[in-house]
Amino acid sequence: xxxxxxxxxxxxxxxxxxxxxxxxxxxxxxxxxxxxxxxxxxxxxxxxxxxxxxxxxxxxxxxxxxxxxxxxxxxxxxxxxxxxx
Amino acid sequence: xxxxxxxxxxxxxxxxxxxxxxxxxxxxxxxxxxxxxxxxxxxxxxxxxxxxxxxxxxxxxxxxxxxxxxxxxxxxxxxxxxxxxxxxxxxxxxxxxxxxxxxxxxxxxxxxxxxxxxxxxxxxxxxxxxxxxxxxxxxxxxxxxxxxxxxxxxxxxxxxxxxxxxxxxxxxxxxxxxxxxxxxxxxx
Numbered sequence: 001x002x003x004x005x006x007x008x009x010x011x012x013x014x015x016x017x018x019x020x021x022x023x024x025x026x027x028x029x030x031x032x033x034x035x036x037x038x039x040x041x042x043x044x045x046x047x048x049x050x051x052x053x054x055x056x057x058x059x060x061x062x063x064x065x066x067x068x069x070x071x072x073x074x075x076x077x078x079x080x081x082x083x084x085x
Numbered sequence: 086x087x088x089x090x091x092x093x094x095x096x097x098x099x100x101x102x103x104x105x106x107x108x109x110x111x112x113x114x115x116x117x118x119x120x121x122x123x124x125x126x127x128x129x130x131x132x133x134x135x136x137x138x139x140x141x142x143x144x145x146x147x148x149x150x151x152x153x154x155x156x157x158x159x160x161x162x163x164x165x166x167x168x169x170x171x172x173x174x175x176x177x178x179x180x181x182x183x184x185x186x187x188x189x190x191x192x193x194x195x196x197x198x199x200x201x202x203x204x205x206x207x208x209x210x211x212x213x214x215x216x217x218x219x220x221x222x223x224x225x226x227x228x229x230x231x232x233x234x235x236x237x238x239x240x241x242x243x244x245x246x247x248x249x250x251x252x253x254x255x256x257x258x259x260x261x262x263x264x265x266x267x268x269x270x271x272x273x
Binding site: 033034037038040041042043044045046047048049050051052053054055057058060061062064065068069072 | 088089092095096099100101103104107108117120121124125128184186189190193204205208209210236237239240243245
């Protein structure tokens with residue numbers, strides 16, 4: 001399930017255009033890596049990450065936060081003012 | 086203090102937090118456990134979050150601490166248990182080079198965790214060197230050197246030449262499925 005959600009070839013072109021590619025290439029060149037290798041790595045890194053960011057988020061996280069919020073609200077109504085800065 | 090707005094802020098950070106977690110531990114399943122624990126801790130310590138500072142950096146710090154304190158050993162055992170690395174999509178470059186995402190992820194997973202995490206932070210998630218330094222509790226220079234070593238190591242792992250070869254290309258063969266681009270219907 002997760003792998004299906006995480007798979008999103010659409011938009012990979014946009015993801016491939018990172019503003020940091022040139023910077024990475026410069027840094028890499030200084031370290032002895034050729035710029036094209038650096039660009040390829042930088043691009044792959046962005047695609048890797050953006051692919052993950054675009055993945056559907058499981059409902060369980062929202063449910064967890066809802067539960068935490070509900071618990072806190074019921075706790076506050078019992079204990080009264082418990083404000084700390 | 087509005088916990089509801091804090092909750093909304095947390096929700097907005099979840100996709101990036103998951104991406105960082107997967108990059109760190111190499112397993113989507115384990116990453117979700119990490120994210121859940123990080124969200125729990127963030128909620129419980131929301132009074133310690135300084136408004137106006139980067140919530141993302143704060144959450145990365147928490148998740149990272151969870152990983153190193155509880156999950157690192159498990160991550161080694163479970164890495165790619167969900168076939169994360171096998172999922173290949175072609176990373177097509179302009180015209181000069183291309184890497185296969187599955188190959189890249191396998192190589193990324195072989196890096197030491199402290200190199201992998203900083204490379205992910207500054208190379209993909211958009212955090213600054215300064216933020217990464219705070220998150221990892223080290224000097225900026227250390228972050229820079231880790232990033233540099235990570236890139237060099239990745240290059241070696243993926244068989245990219247340190248110098249341009251005869252054709253001037255840094256090209257790595259992609260998997261057969263990825264070589265021809267996006268097969269019809271795959272993304273639909």
